[in-house]
Amino acid sequence: MSDVELVLRSTRVITPEGTRAASVAVSGGTITAVLPYDADVPSAAHLEDLGDHVLLPGLVDTHVHVNDPGRTEWEGFWTATRAAAAGGITTLVDMPLNSLPPTTTVENLRTKKEVAADKAHVDVGFWGGALPDNVKDLRPLHEAGVFGFKAFLSPSGVDEFPHLDQDRLAQSLAEITSFGGLLIVHAEDPHHLDAAPRHSGPKYADFLASRPRDAEDTAIAQLIAQAKRLRARVHILHLSSSDALPMIAAAKAEGVRVTVETCPHYLTLTAEEVPDGASEFKCCPPIRESANQDLLWQALADGTIDCVVTDHSPSTADLKTDDFATAWGGISGLQLSLPAVWTQARRRGHGLEDVVEWMSARTAALVGLGQKGAIEAGRDADFAVLAPDETFTVDPAALQHRNRVTAYAGRTLYGVVKSTWLRGERIAAGGEFAEPSGQLLTRPS
Numbered sequence: 210m211s212d213v214e215l216v217l218r219s220t221r222v223i224t225p226e227g228t229r230a231a232s233v234a235v236s237g238g239t240i241t242a243v244l245p246y247d248a249d250v251p252s253a254a255h256l257e258d259l260g261d262h263v264l265l266p267g268l269v270d271t272h273v274h275v276n277d278p279g280r281t282e283w284e285g286f287w288t289a290t291r292a293a294a295a296g297g298i299t300t301l302v303d304m305p306l307n308s309l310p311p312t313t314t315v316e317n318l319r320t321k322k323e324v325a326a327d328k329a330h331v332d333v334g335f336w337g338g339a340l341p342d343n344v345k346d347l348r349p350l351h352e353a354g355v356f357g358f359k360a361f362l363s364p365s366g367v368d369e370f371p372h373l374d375q376d377r378l379a380q381s382l383a384e385i386t387s388f389g390g391l392l393i394v395h396a397e398d399p400h401h402l403d404a405a406p407r408h409s410g411p412k413y414a415d416f417l418a419s420r421p422r423d424a425e426d427t428a429i430a431q432l433i434a435q436a437k438r439l440r441a442r443v444h445i446l447h448l449s450s451s452d453a454l455p456m457i458a459a460a461k462a463e464g465v466r467v468t469v470e471t472c473p474h475y476l477t478l479t480a481e482e483v484p485d486g487a488s489e490f491k492c493c494p495p496i497r498e499s500a501n502q503d504l505l506w507q508a509l510a511d512g513t514i515d516c517v518v519t520d521h522s523p524s525t526a527d528l529k530t531d532d533f534a535t536a537w538g539g540i541s542g543l544q545l546s547l548p549a550v551w552t553q554a555r556r557r558g559h560g561l562e563d564v565v566e567w568m569s570a571r572t573a574a575l576v577g578l579g580q581k582g583a584i585e586a587g588r589d590a591d592f593a594v595l596a597p598d599e600t601f602t603v604d605p606a607a608l609q610h611r612n613r614v615t616a617y618a619g620r621t622l623y624g625v626v627k628s629t630w631l632r633g634e635r636i637a638a639g640g641e642f643a644e645p646s647g648q649l650l651t652r653p654s
């Protein structure tokens with residue numbers, strides 16, 4: 210242990226083999242060993258004794274809309290990555306929309322990286338976008354290091370990011386599969402959305418009826434069929450409809466290369482509790498009924514759903530009007546995702562190990578980041594330190610998000626993030642932040 214610089218000691222360290230008392234040795238930003246709790250600490254090393262606070266691998270959030278440049282008033286790299294750090298997230302992967310430009314060409318990717326470079330408090334990677342007219346850009350973007358490609362099957366909410374019809378989906382998917390890439394999909398079928406009843410106004414039930422489950426179910430069925438036909442690798446974004454779970458489970462059992470994520474808001478908020486006009490709860494697909502939520506939890510437990518990501522998608526407060534039909538659809542949850550999920554998970558009999566699996570190990574695996582997602586020798590020394598039994602009441606004023614509109618306001622949550630560490634450096638603790646030291650990540654080849 211002669212060159213060890215830092216030792217983090219806790220009675221509860223979450224490792225791939227389980228939770229145990231341990232001392233984690235760090236050198237050069239990398240975990241060099243997970244040692245017995247009472248291992249000798251070299252005199253040159255700094256000992257950080259965390260007591261009974263839990264040491265877990267920093268979370269990897271693969272679904273974040275940073276919106277920078279172009280809609281920086283909605284969210285920017287400085288604010289988003291600070292919020293991530295405050296919430297125990299050490300890596301985020303930025304969605305290709307709603308920034309201007311969207312990440313749909315190599316040049317646009319370069320623009321985004323230039324903007325992000327000196328603002329990243331955590332590590333940041335990028336998804337590319339698959340549009341009807343950019344098939345030729347997909348391979349160059351893949352070679353430039355994006356982690357995969359996002360497509361919509363119904364209108365995205367912003368004009369510059371049009372959706373793919375089934376023919377364009379097949380074309381993009383074939384191209385992406387030709388170089389071994391990953392397509393991640395917002396799966397709602399536009400025809401079912403068009404056919405659904407539409408009423409403007411403040412009633413959540415009207416909004417819910419306008420985004421029916423069968424829109425999700427149909428789009429997912431079509432995507433699975435395409436993935437099967439092309440032997441393609443696809444990932445279903447933000448699953449809300451539990452009706453789609455049996456066919457996803459069947460596809461997985463059959464060997465179709467499909468993975469699935471859901472989000473903290475689907476797991477912790479319910480349609481029944483959304484107040485009239487409270488469009489901070491609006492997202493697409495929508496938050497559904499509590500019986501639906503129970504089935505999502507069951508699917509997480511049995512592995513049909515692979516992972517949990519925030520889909521942090523903020524806007525300015527003025528776009529969150531009390532008309533559900535026209536208000537911006539997107540929920541801000543970056544800083545709160547760990548305590549929100551943990552609060553429900555513990556109520557449902559899950560351990561923190563499960564939360565780490567869903568929000569760190571499997572999301573890191575989704576994007577092939579072998580150096581993230583676990584506390585073990587050889588991985589990056591990225592950590593969150595959590596007091597899992599402490600509670601706090603969500604005060605929007607305490608959020609680092611640029612716009613402090615949140616569906617979680619006033620809720621009491623379990624799990625206080627005491628500090629967050631990136632490559633062995635403490636980047637956030639007690640509302641204080643280090644200077645940005647995040648790296649811009651490229652897909653490992």
Ligand SMILES: [Zn+2]
Binds near residue numbers: 520
């Ligand atoms: Zn999203």
